[in-house]
Amino acid sequence: MKISISVNGGAQEHDVEPRTLLVQYLREDCGLTGTKVGCDTSSCGACTVLFEGESVKSCTMLAAQADGGSVTTIEGLAAADGTLHPVQQAFHDKHGLQCGYCTAGMVMAAVGFLDENPTPSERDVREGLEGNLCRCTGYHNIVEAVLAAAETGAVSGGSK
Amino acid sequence: MIPAAFEYVRAGSADEAIAAIAEHGEDAKFLAGGMSLLPLMKLRLATPTVLVDVARVRDLSYITDAGDHIAIGALTRHRDVETSTLLAQECGVVASVAAQVGDNQVRHRGTIGGSVAHGDAASDLPAALVALDATFVLRSGSGERTIGASDFFTGFLETALNADELLTEIRVPKAGASGFNFQKFNRRAQDWAIVGAVVATVDGAKRVGLVNMGNTPLRATAVEAALASGASIADAALSAADGCEPPTDLNASVEYREHLARVLVRRALEASA
Numbered sequence: 487m488k489i490s491i492s493v494n495g496g497a498q499e500h501d502v503e504p505r506t507l508l509v510q511y512l513r514e515d516c517g518l519t520g521t522k523v524g525c526d527t528s529s530c531g532a533c534t535v536l537f538e539g540e541s542v543k544s545c546t547m548l549a550a551q552a553d554g555g556s557v558t559t560i561e562g563l564a565a566a567d568g569t570l571h572p573v574q575q576a577f578h579d580k581h582g583l584q585c586g587y588c589t590a591g592m593v594m595a596a597v598g599f600l601d602e603n604p605t606p607s608e609r610d611v612r613e614g615l616e617g618n619l620c621r622c623t624g625y626h627n628i629v630e631a632v633l634a635a636a637e638t639g640a641v642s643g644g645s646k
Numbered sequence: 647m648i649p650a651a652f653e654y655v656r657a658g659s660a661d662e663a664i665a666a667i668a669e670h671g672e673d674a675k676f677l678a679g680g681m682s683l684l685p686l687m688k689l690r691l692a693t694p695t696v697l698v699d700v701a702r703v704r705d706l707s708y709i710t711d712a713g714d715h716i717a718i719g720a721l722t723r724h725r726d727v728e729t730s731t732l733l734a735q736e737c738g739v740v741a742s743v744a745a746q747v748g749d750n751q752v753r754h755r756g757t758i759g760g761s762v763a764h765g766d767a768a769s770d771l772p773a774a775l776v777a778l779d780a781t782f783v784l785r786s787g788s789g790e791r792t793i794g795a796s797d798f799f800t801g802f803l804e805t806a807l808n809a810d811e812l813l814t815e816i817r818v819p820k821a822g823a824s825g826f827n828f829q830k831f832n833r834r835a836q837d838w839a840i841v842g843a844v845v846a847t848v849d850g851a852k853r854v855g856l857v858n859m860g861n862t863p864l865r866a867t868a869v870e871a872a873l874a875s876g877a878s879i880a881d882a883a884l885s886a887a888d889g890c891e892p893p894t895d896l897n898a899s900v901e902y903r904e905h906l907a908r909v910l911v912r913r914a915l916e917a918s919a
């Protein structure tokens with residue numbers, strides 16, 4: 487089937503099988519490999535992207551379900567001149583990653599979360615990111631990073 | 647993991663969805679948020695040949711005051727149930743239980759109708775809806791019928807929904823902005839409840855629902871009766887597991903689940919007093 491999705495602000499048109507998962511579509515059809523597959527069972531959040539500005543697990547959504555909508559991936563966050571998104575910058579500053587495998591999903595979940603709750607408490611952040619697992623268990627610095635990004639007051643969901 | 651191949655049909659309205667299901671027969675399935683169905687399809691535990699995507703049937707996404715009850719469209723997402731100010735005022739228990747379902751990503755996609763239709767005794771919202779004695783509206787090509795929540799859930803992942811029926815609306819009583827509590831016991835973030843207890847107050851009487859204490863979401867009628875006849879919370883909660891046949895699995899034995907039910911019901915009653 488033919489689908490057209492706005493990915494990181496650019497129109498994408500592809501002919502896909504209905505069973506194509508959004509994550510597979512982003513990685514294989516759009517060539518955007520920043521989005522990772524961790525568990526492939528809807529649990530870990532590594533595949534988190536924004537759909538219509540809200541966080542979703544792209545391993546548990548069909549590309550067909552996103553047809554006509556807009557998707558933001560980790561590649562769509564930084565400005566054209568390479569300036570990092572405030573959440574990316576905060577992960578850098580606070581050392582919010584170790585091996586980095588969960589990071590794209592963590593950052594996208596955090597961007598979506600801060601859009602809904604721009605002034606969170608530490609507990610809010612922990613609950614807001616409960617759908618994202620870090621096998622390196624570096625949660626402390628991840629939470630610090632999200633709180634620091636909130637402090638900048640400059641966070642909004644990319645595609646909204 | 648990729649689902650087995652299927653044909654995809656997107657319905658723009660409830661009528662279109664019902665017509666498409668009728669046309670494609672037994673092996674066709676509705677796809678709402680996909681938060682239960684897609685994981686099953688990826689594991690090939692479900693292999694529908696046609697998916698009728700109803701997620702964009704926006705006229706089934708609403709929360710309205712219908713006079714003597716609140717009407718919730720079946721396609722209303724958990725997130726919209728969780729953040730509804732109308733529900734917070736008129737039936738706060740439903741909003742607060744929806745807020746405990748899975749994680750943000752799941753609540754952005756999953757729908758209340760999908761939770762009900764899936765019929766999982768380990769799901770949170772069905773137990774709340776059974777406790778509230780909610781009414782479900784089911785529609786097919788041959789018309790519409792209503793059914794009470796406790797008649798709807800018939801067995802392990804089994805409901806009274808016919809294959810050609812679309813759940814369109816969930817009706818809950820005006821149980822108010824207080825007098826409720828949900829105790830969800832799990833060991834990991836985002837997980838299903840090992841056991842859950844939900845308490846609501848309807849017309850001055852306590853209602854108690856249980857998550858994961860049997861094949862279907864349950865109402866702890868013995869606890870309700872004990873309270874109605876004047877028993878203390880501590881005494882009433884002792885009968886929380888009466889008549890239940892809870893599952894045993896990696897997380898908990900039958901005895902442990904019975905213990906949890908008694909403790910969680912007591913806590914939920916105390917917190918909602």
Ligand SMILES: Cc1cc2nc3c(=O)[nH]c(=O)nc-3n(C[C@H](O)[C@H](O)[C@H](O)COP(=O)(O)OP(=O)(O)OC[C@H]3O[C@@H](n4cnc5c(N)ncnc54)[C@H](O)[C@@H]3O)c2cc1C
Pocket residue numbers: 528529546675676677678679680681682683684685720721746747748749752755756757758759760761763764768769770771807811812813814836837838839
């Ligand atoms: C990581 C994760 C964690 C979760 N944690 C929890 C939790 O803690 N508690 C909890 O309660 N749930 C949990 N869930 C499940 C979640 O609540 C699902 O959203 C819900 O069970 C299904 O809703 P859906 O809209 O996604 O339905 P779908 O997955 O689209 O559909 C489920 C079933 O219902 C049928 N169906 C859907 N809508 C209708 C309709 N209107 N009429 C007729 N049939 C219909 C479908 O054909 C399918 O058989 C979790 C899910 C995930 C992925």
Ligand code: FES
Pocket residue numbers: 522523524525526527528529530531532533534543544545546
């Ligand atoms: S890969 Fe999607 S949730 Fe783990």
Ligand code: FES
Pocket residue numbers: 583584585586587588589619620621622623624
């Ligand atoms: S940084 Fe390694 S999984 Fe999170």
